[in-house]
Amino acid sequence: MMMVSVRFLGAARTVTGSKFHVSAGDMDLMVDCGMFQGLKSLREENWKPLPVAVPKLKHILLTHGHLDHIGYLPRMLRQGFKGSILGTAPSLAIAEIILRDSAEIHEEEAEKANKEGYSKHHPALPFFTQEEAEAVVKLFRTVPLDEWQELGKEISIKWSYNGHIIGATHITIRIGGKHFVFSGDLGRMDDLLLRDPEKPRWADYLLLESTYGDRMHPEEDIENLLISLINRTIEERGTLLIPSFAVERLQLLMLILWKLYDKNRIPGIPIFVDSPMGVDVLQVFREFPSWYKIPEADFRAMFRHMTLVSSYRDTWRTIDDPRPKIVVAGSGMITGGRILTYLTKTLDKSNTTVLLVGYQAEGTRGRKLLEGAKSLRIFGKDYRVEADVVHLESLSAHADQPELLDWLSDIRNIPERVFLIHGEEPAMEVLKTKIEDRYGWSVSIPSQDETVTLI
Structure with a gap:
């Protein structure tokens, strides 16, 4: 049996x-390659080279296309990575979009910071460039769902549907008959857009996300809350701002808002x-209809009902539009x-509502608003918060705690080790206790840059 180790980077x-x-014998892999977000101390880690022999890496395996799972890929090329990047077709399509968009934002923000002089770095540099993003995309290789892919002697990999x-x-x-399961980010049960996550049947070693390991998602009446916020926005002739992740959340919001209008539960607010x-x-959704549950007719209706803003000039036109929106x-x-x-332009107005609709990582502006910040620093300036802030x-x-625990329920063996990842420490501690109490498994919480030898 070859020696296997995992290093938590x-x-x-x-x-x-x-x-x-x-690391498995002479094979070096990475699962995911994301960038840190949130706290400054974490973001500073992004600028450091990885403490591993990057040129030796043969493959990077992607669970999905979110930035905190793919955003470090361009930096890997600077450090000598020449292997392949493997993921499902829609994941790689999403990753391509996100990397290109992020590169453009990095370059624009660096240019703005240099022009206006609000960065401590001289000159301010983009985290990665559009040219580097394009170079990463050339290394993408598509894999199918639920089919073992042989990567080397006694090493095979399988990707399984996760929702999210x-x-x-x-x-x-x-590896040599042992199953090492990396959960990625687990989706919700009974999601409006996506199917339920598939459960693993066997796991000798399991790395499990724990984002909501200490809580249940509240039983919220989403439709009535949105109706109330929209009616108030109309009455006060204000703006309902919804910061949204571009993947899944935005499409879900579009679906909910369109259905409310279609059922005559909200007026035709822009x-x-x-x-x-x-x-x-949205184009990726059109290309891969087997991955989600929205009927094509609903998709077309959503597009017709909403204004899709593309240019920055249109952003300013939208801001200047005097109508409630x-x-x-x-x-x-x-x-x-x-x-x-x-x-x-709107944070200091009392008729603005900011609706936060997802997890807000520690140190982000969203988290600061959630915690009652009186001002928010944007582009080097402080803006007073008079807007109402609502969290959905x-x-x-x-997945929340019960869904995480349920995802483990079909595992037929007793895992030798379970490692909790992708969570803040309080959530991890609670989930650790829950898993130990329910399943009697050995659960660990690894530290940053810790290496664990498993075989």
């Missing part, structure tokens, strides 16, 4: 930066979708994107 006692180095976002999977690495990346993602714009944790421009947790794309 990200998402260890934190939610972002998923990166796991797997289109293309998302959990990954099983089979709805602007200002996320070029989100619009590109709904604006759905990226990004979901207010870390960048078009939502920042809207906030600079049940639209999260992450």
Whole structure:
């Protein structure tokens, strides 16, 4: 039996930066390659080279296309990576969109910071460039669902449906008969857009996400809450701003808002979708209809009912539009994107409502708003918060504690080790106790840069 070790290079006692180095004999792999978001101390880690022999890596396996799982890929090329990047077809399509969009944002923000002089770095540099993003895409290789792929002697890999976002999977690495399961990010049960996550049947070693390991998503009446916020927005002639992740959340919001209108539960208030990346993602949905549950007729109706904003000039036209309106714009944790421009013009108005619709990582602007911040720093300036801030947790794309526990229920063996990843420490501690109490399994919480020898 060859020696196998896993090094936790990200998402260890934190939610972002998923990166796991797997060494199996003479084969070196990585599962996910994400960038850190949120706290400054974490973001600074993004600029450091990985403490592994990157040129030796033969493959990077992607669970899905979110930035905190793929955003470090361009930096790998600088460090000598020349292998292949493997994922499902929709995951790679999403990753391509996100990398290109992020590169453009990085370059624009660096240029703006240098022009206006608000960066401490001289000059401010983009985290990666559009040229580097294009080079990464050339290394993409598509894999099918639920079929073992042989990567080397006694090493095979399988990708299995996960919900969460289109293309998302959990990954099983089979090495000499042992199954190493990497959960990726698990989706919700009974999601409006996506099917339920598939459950693993065997796991000798399991790395399990724990984002909501300490809580249940509340039983919220989403439709009535939205109706109330929309009616108030109309009465006050204000703006309902919804920062949204471009993948899954934006499409889900479009579906809910359109259905409310279609059922005559809200009036025809203008709805602007200002996320070029989100619009590109809609095309991915059109290309891969077997991955989700929306009928084609509903898809077409959503498009007809909403205004898709593409150019930055149209962003300003939308801001200047005096009508009460709904604006759905990226990004979901207010870390960048078009939502920042809207906030600079509306955050100090009492007839603005900011609706947060997903997890807000520690250190992000979204988390600060959630915690009652009186001002928000955007583009080097502080903006007073007079807007009403509302949080809608049940639209999260992450499984909650009962769903995480249920996902383990079909595993027929007793795993030798379970490692909790992709969560903040309080959530991990609670989930650890729950798994130990229910299943009697051995559960560990690894630290950043910890290496564990498993065989």
